[in-house]
Amino acid sequence: MKHRPLALLGAMLLSTGLVACSSSGGDSDQDAGGTTVLDVWLMRDSVSETFQKEFEAGFEEAHPDIDVKIQIQEWAGTGEKVTAALASNDAPDVIEVGNTQVAQYAQSGGLTDFSGKVAELGGDSWLKGLAEPGAWEGKQYGIPYYAANRVVIYRTDLFKKAGIDATKIKTREQWLAATEKLNNNGVQGIYLPGQNWYTLAGFIWDEGGDLATRQGDRWKGGLDSPEALRAMEFYKRLQALGKGPKDSDEARPLQTEVMAKGQVAQVIATPGGANVIAQNNPDLKGKLGFFPIPGKTPHTPSAVFTGGSDLVVPSVAAHQEEAYTFVKELTGDAWQKKLALAMSYVPNKTTLASAVASDPGAAAMAVGAANGHATPNTPQWAAVEAKNPIKDYMTAVLTGRDPKSEAANASQSIATTLNSGS
Template sequence: MKRKGMAAIGVAAMMAGLVACGSGDGGTADGDKKLTVWVMDGSAPKEWVEELNKEFEAAHEGVTVEIEEQQWNGIQERITTALSEDAPPDVIELGNTQTAGYAVTGGLADLTDIKADLNYDNWNKGMLPSAELDGKLYAAPWYAANRVVIYDKKIYEKVGVEPPTNRQEWIEGLEKIRKSDKDVQPIYLPGQSWYVFAGFLWDEGGDFAVEDGDQWKGALATPEAEKAISFYKKLQSFSKAPKDTDEATPQQSTDVVPKGDVASWIGLGWEAAGAVEAIEKAGGEADFGYFPIPGKTSEKPGSVFFGGSNLAVAERSTDKELAQEWLKAATSEKWMKKYAEATAGGLLPNTEAAQVRPESGSFAEAMVKASGVGNITPVTPGWANVETEPNPIKEYMTKVLKGTDPTKAGEEADKVISERINKS
């Protein structure tokens, strides 16, 4: 999943200045060892990675750590090629929905034997599943982020609406906004925001696909999915957004929200930051508030999709032991806490103990409140095939929003999901 700039408001372009060099050959001319680490653009703050590598190199005489920054565009093909070479990068950042696909090919080192050294038992339970496959550990969770509701404080205050704590209060507030001003969208919610729908689906106890023997099958033609899409449809009725596009078409944060007349929307930290920048650039003043996506009751927030990354060691690394040592350090509680501090709480570290206290009223504060109910898509190598356009989940959502019976639309989607997810 692409997550460029996922950090919350105020986190700068974190990767600026990272050295993009090194050939992944595992050594230098004088015999000293070189460890090559691939990280994605927007993932590792410059100061954090420099301090980490300085300490690591001091503890491992003769070792130099080379950081190579990668772009998300085309990354899957580059990683696939790199993992098949004799001297691949030693440590690689992988999207959490991509990890299983690389693990099944044999490209990633099995880390099961060092689980204890990696602080496995204390990892965020929502991040952990993406790092495992068939009972074995192939990566360490690094960071994640989730969506929250972003609202215009002025509109909410004018109408007299308070941030809700459950779905009923949420709907009541949107109704109140709609009745008060016909020109204002109570919420901007495109018909195909399937990451938002995922949370509603998990709240109902459902999922996109379930295991069926040694195969997987789609699970949208179910009572759980029908309840989830019914709530999504109700929520989407308060929006003027298209029913056949997602949040990026048009980009809600920069192409829709800055034009005004949007009381609330659901987005990531980088989207909130983008909206603020666009509004201020146009001479306006952004005044956003944030709250977790409400749950069915006030006892806990609604479930959220965790978008994030893992760190893995290449099976063909020329020094897997050294690579594992760097991985242990980078994902340790000590360095994860420093990571959370460096990103101003805008990204969730892999353990709750490393989470910093976010600023009151910030996007990060709302995000952290929902971090305990984070989840990911089915962990199987074939899941990447499901997300390929045309995405059957998106098509299912549009059909239901336009009047198709949820069961019929679900059966059509399940056929495609089942076919794609079982492809190698």
């Protein structure tokens, strides 16, 4: 799933445009020296130019019989591009896709099944929020690549002035108390817009519920479960401690711009938001910190939505063995550590969390990522997000309407959409 922002992100003419630029197939499969040319699509901003060059050089030194050709693709229209590629006879050998997109591509039968390679790739320690959506009907098609998730970005100076130690905020109740204390010190304790549904999803998972569950061959919306209703009640309490709008999300207005104005002590966002805040208000440079979203108990942080990417190999790709070698290297421990440090990402395995210990934002993400989740694993989820009854439900509750009846209506809408593709 594209996580910039963590929302899910064209014409089919691209099937003759981008797909035609693939170097696989025919006599172009090998260069004059007999090495295999491996065509790889990575998405914009998943790697820096410096990291890309370092990886290509290192990989080709270790595998001199493979010549890697990485093409950077744009996130806009990615679904159409990949669908066209999988349906072509000239698909690239490896493609980066959003973690929640894997199901729609696997459903068509267009991806290589890596179920037999999971143990070899270290699958026992993969982040659940990347691994689970990378599987479809019991088979593993997407190999976890990198992750990102939301944390609390906070003003260190305002916390200090209020006498609050952020490192000691471990539970929801402690978080509420600290936010109220900030309010009493003349600032807005938190800016939380009413339709930040990814944050609500984390609270629902934290309570033991889900956005939707599958029962046999049918889906059931989960917003009206007792667990989800408790999560919404907590969201309402937290949102009330700030002045965020009840009828819009974190992009309208951009919450980083709101915090940059100087009167907001906290927002919930990916750590990169701190850079945007400081760019908008240079006076805040060096005054922004991070901590994981607190959970119900001090021992476990809140569940979070895991955004990020998986690597897939088209079933029609010409170089299956070489493609697997590429995937194994890029998702292996050595390059994952380097990627995490270079890009401030969370590595794909829980065992690698210490690799980002020197990066405060990424370190806070890594703590939360250990309790990461993904949206319901079905190709139809994109259609749910297109209408997004979750946002309307949240606004309805925050403006005083009955939570149970509104949750039932939203759950029915989710179920109808998901089951329309059954």
